[in-house]
Amino acid sequence: MIEFRNVSYTSEDGNDIIKDVSFKFSERFVVITGPNGSGKSTVARLIAGIIKPTSGRIFIDDKDITDLSVTERAQEGISYGFQQPVRFKGLTVKDLLSLASGQKLTTAEACTLLSKVGLCARDYVGREANASLSGGELKRIEIAMIMARNTRISVFDEPEAGIDLWSFNNLINVFKELHENTQGTIIIISHQERILKLADRIIVIANGVVTADGEGSKLYKEIQTPGCVYYRKGE
Amino acid sequence: MPFKGLDAEQIDLLKAITGRTEFDEGSAYNLRLNGQGVARSVTENINIVPKTDAPGIDIYIKAGTKNETVHIPVLLSQSGLKETVFNDFHIGDDAVVTIVAGCGINNHGHGDSEHSGIHSFYIGKNAKVKYVEKHYGVGNAGKKVMNPTTYCELGEGSYMEMDTVQISGVDDTSRKTTAVVGRDAKIVVKEKILTDGDQKARTEFSVDLNGENSGAHLVSRSVAKENSSQLFVSDIRGNAPSNGHSECDAIVMDNGRVVAEPRLSANNIDAALIHEAAIGKIAGEQIIKLMTLGLTEKEAEEQIINGFLK
Ligand SMILES: Nc1ncnc2c1ncn2[C@@H]1O[C@H](COP(=O)(O)OP(=O)(O)OP(=O)(O)O)[C@@H](O)[C@H]1O
Ligand SMILES: [Mg+2]
Numbered sequence: 001m002i003e004f005r006n007v008s009y010t011s012e013d014g015n016d017i018i019k020d021v022s023f024k025f026s027e028r029f030v031v032i033t034g035p036n037g038s039g040k041s042t043v044a045r046l047i048a049g050i051i052k053p054t055s056g057r058i059f060i061d062d063k064d065i066t067d068l069s070v071t072e073r074a075q076e077g078i079s080y081g082f083q084q085p086v087r088f089k090g091l092t093v094k095d096l097l098s099l100a101s102g103q104k105l106t107t108a109e110a111c112t113l114l115s116k117v118g119l120c121a122r123d124y125v126g127r128e129a130n131a132s133l134s135g136g137e138l139k140r141i142e143i144a145m146i147m148a149r150n151t152r153i154s155v156f157d158e159p160e161a162g163i164d165l166w167s168f169n170n171l172i173n174v175f176k177e178l179h180e181n182t183q184g185t186i187i188i189i190s191h192q193e194r195i196l197k198l199a200d201r202i203i204v205i206a207n208g209v210v211t212a213d214g215e216g217s218k219l220y221k222e223i224q225t226p227g228c229v230y231y232r233k234g235e
Numbered sequence: 236m237p238f239k240g241l242d243a244e245q246i247d248l249l250k251a252i253t254g255r256t257e258f259d260e261g262s263a264y265n266l267r268l269n270g271q272g273v274a275r276s277v278t279e280n281i282n283i284v285p286k287t288d289a290p291g292i293d294i295y296i297k298a299g300t301k302n303e304t305v306h307i308p309v310l311l312s313q314s315g316l317k318e319t320v321f322n323d324f325h326i327g328d329d330a331v332v333t334i335v336a337g338c339g340i341n342n343h344g345h346g347d348s349e350h351s352g353i354h355s356f357y358i359g360k361n362a363k364v365k366y367v368e369k370h371y372g373v374g375n376a377g378k379k380v381m382n383p384t385t386y387c388e389l390g391e392g393s394y395m396e397m398d399t400v401q402i403s404g405v406d407d408t409s410r411k412t413t414a415v416v417g418r419d420a421k422i423v424v425k426e427k428i429l430t431d432g433d434q435k436a437r438t439e440f441s442v443d444l445n446g447e448n449s450g451a452h453l454v455s456r457s458v459a460k461e462n463s464s465q466l467f468v469s470d471i472r473g474n475a476p477s478n479g480h481s482e483c484d485a486i487v488m489d490n491g492r493v494v495a496e497p498r499l500s501a502n503n504i505d506a507a508l509i510h511e512a513a514i515g516k517i518a519g520e521q522i523i524k525l526m527t528l529g530l531t532e533k534e535a536e537e538q539i540i541n542g543f544l545k
Contacts, residue, residue, distance in 0.1 A: 048527055074529040086524040089484065090456075090542030099538065100528050149528065 001026040002047070002153065002185065007056030009042055017042050019208040020056070027200035029179050031216065032189045033223070034205040040189045041083050043205065044155045047187075048080035049073040060153060079149045083157035083189070085142035087130050093141055094125040100145035113144045116174050118167035136162040143171070147178070154178075155187045160195065172198070196220050240273065241310075248310050248339030252369040264306040265292055267320065269313045281305055281332075291321035291353075294334075298327030298359060306335045309352065314344020314377050319351040328359035328390070335367045338381055340405075342374040349380040356385070358420075361392040368397070372404030381405050385412045389420035391446065396423045401436065402544065403429065409437045416477075418446030426455040427544045430463035430491070440469040444477035444506065453481040458540055459491030470498040473506020483512040486543060488536075 002025060009018040018039050032040050045051045046058060049070040057066045065073055088096070094110045105113075110125045117140035127133065129141060139162050146154050159175075160168055172194055178186055179198070188195055196202060199216030204223060212219055241249065245268065246256050258264045263281035266274040272292070277283050280300040284293045294305060307322065326332060342348040358364055372379035381401075389395055401408060414422045422442065430436050442451045451471055459465050471479035485493040497510040517539050525535035 050523055050527070070523060070526040071529060071531050074527050078527075080527050082524065086518070086520045088521055088539065088542060090545055091538065092542075095538075095542060099525060099530065102529065145528070 003059040005057045007053045010054045029200045031199035032203045038205045039208045077152035079146045079151045079154045081146040081156045085138045101148040117144045118170045153185045157189045160192045251371040252337030252339045267309045294324045296326045296330045300330040304333040309338040312341040315346025317349040324356045326358045330362045333365040337369040340372045340379040342377045347378040351382040353384045356387040358393045360390045364395045366397045368399045370401040378406040380407045382409045387414040389416045392419045398425045400427045411439045414442045416449040421450040423452045428457040431460040434463040437466045442471045444473045450478040455483045457485045460488045464492040467495045472500040474502045476505030479508040485514040
């Protein structure tokens with residue numbers, strides 16, 4: 001269960017980015033969508049603790065986590081796959097997957113994780129996660145890291161971005177499988193119809209406010225109508 | 236064979252710089268302890284001869300030697316000892332050899348200990364040399380000073396890779412590496428340095444690319460913590476159609492300071508020379524990413540630094 005209770009976030013330069021947002025859900029597959037710049041990644045960063053709300057509180061399973069640090073939230077079981085993955089000079093893909101899973105992985109174990117995201121594993125495990133990896137490769141490694149953590153809450157920020165069609169099909173299956181076979185909550189920030197279709201619940205954020213929030217199968221159709229009201233309501 | 240007569244601390248030093256406490260039977264090595272050669276072994280292809288006119292050794296690698304390794308560690312555990320040692324490597328044509336040098340200083344006394352190793356490499360045609368050097372110091376009273384000077388002459392078609400590592404405990408170091416590179420030859424230098432406390436490190440590379448199609452690739456990765464400071468100077472002169480590349484990548488932490496002074500001279504129209512330098516603190520997003528995996532800020536920093544210097 002995740003709850004935002006009247007959460008606002010104002011950036012350092014005084015922009016109101018999230019405005020009095022409240023939602024609460026216990027569904028295990030939730031998709032957050034909305035126009036570019038509406039505040040979706042900001043919500044994800046608030047969940048992970050990378051930024052703190054200017055006002056309001058955040059709860060998971062009725063525990064107030066608002067004052068917990070990034071590390072403490074990670075240890076509480078929150079994982080966040082960045083929209084733009086971070087590059088590291090010196091750390092290998094295997095190092096990162098090992099850090100993510102909290103134990104030193106063997107090459108075979110790292111390979112298994114990478115094959116889930118469609119990377120031809122052995123070519124990658126020993127490589128540095130630096131500028132030499134392509135955007136799509138890095139993105140898939142980021143997703144594999146979240147899967148390696150296998151925590152109770154996993155937030156994926158536009159997992160489809162930069163990923164080729166074949167890997168995307170693969171990824172959809174992986175998300176389905178995660179949904180069916182684990183007890184964790186999956187939150188995906190996405191613009192992708194096929195991901196929206198999987199959602200138990202959809203939350204639409206536009207211009208820093210929630211403009212729609214409801215059952216996935218119902219909202220899925222409504223938000224696709226041209227000029228959808230939910231996209232504009234926040235303006 | 237384990238060395239007789241080394242005490243536990245000396246064995247630890249040896250382990251820190253070579254990763255081992257003994258050498259393979261029948262391999263070539265020379266161990267220098269507190270200013271004296273104390274153990275030596277030669278092979279059919281590798282001869283080690285003490286110099287008579289100066290401290291140090293001449294190492295002769297026969298032409299055509301294949302895949303042998305020579306270890307020449309230096310240990311200083313007597314406080315206040317200062318020495319300058321000359322080691323000359325004569326590497327025959329077509330030889331393929333790995334040379335593992337290194338200096339460990341354990342200074343518990345109050346005098347300053349100092350080792351200046353002057354190493355010269357004369358590399359024959361088409362030979363391949365890997366030279367590994369590790370510097371390490373322990374003890375906190377007297378200073379531990381190391382000043383390695385390396386001179387390399389690369390013959391036609393030869394290749395030299397030099398890996399130097401100084402991770403801990405050296406108070407003051409000034410490293411000078413000079414190379415003269417012949418036709419179709421290439422030198423690759425990989426340097427890793429971590430300084431902390433009030434340590435100072437200075438590295439200078441000076442490379443003359445004299446032969447047609449010669450090359451140099453210098454890569455320095457360094458971390459300056461606390462109040463330490465580092466200076467990186469590189470000077471690559473392309474005197475012939477050649478390729479030169481130097482790269483200085485440094486992380487500063489606390490009050491650490493790093494200065495990079497790259498210099499490239501193209502003295503030939505077909506010399507292609509590149510320098511890259513990046514100095515700064517650890518990227519905040521790297522720390523945050525690792526914290527989202529459950530690491531503390533300090534653990535995240537350590538992982539990033541360890542990876543960077545690995
Ligand atoms: N630190 C900041 N300072 C100022 N503005 C910021 C800051 N962080 C985000 N913003 C702004 O807040 C808004 C929301 O950003 P956010 O990254 O949450 O959007 P998003 O919904 O994830 O968009 P996209 O779909 O493009 O990923 C944007 O207009 C962005 O420019
Ligand atoms: Mg975003």
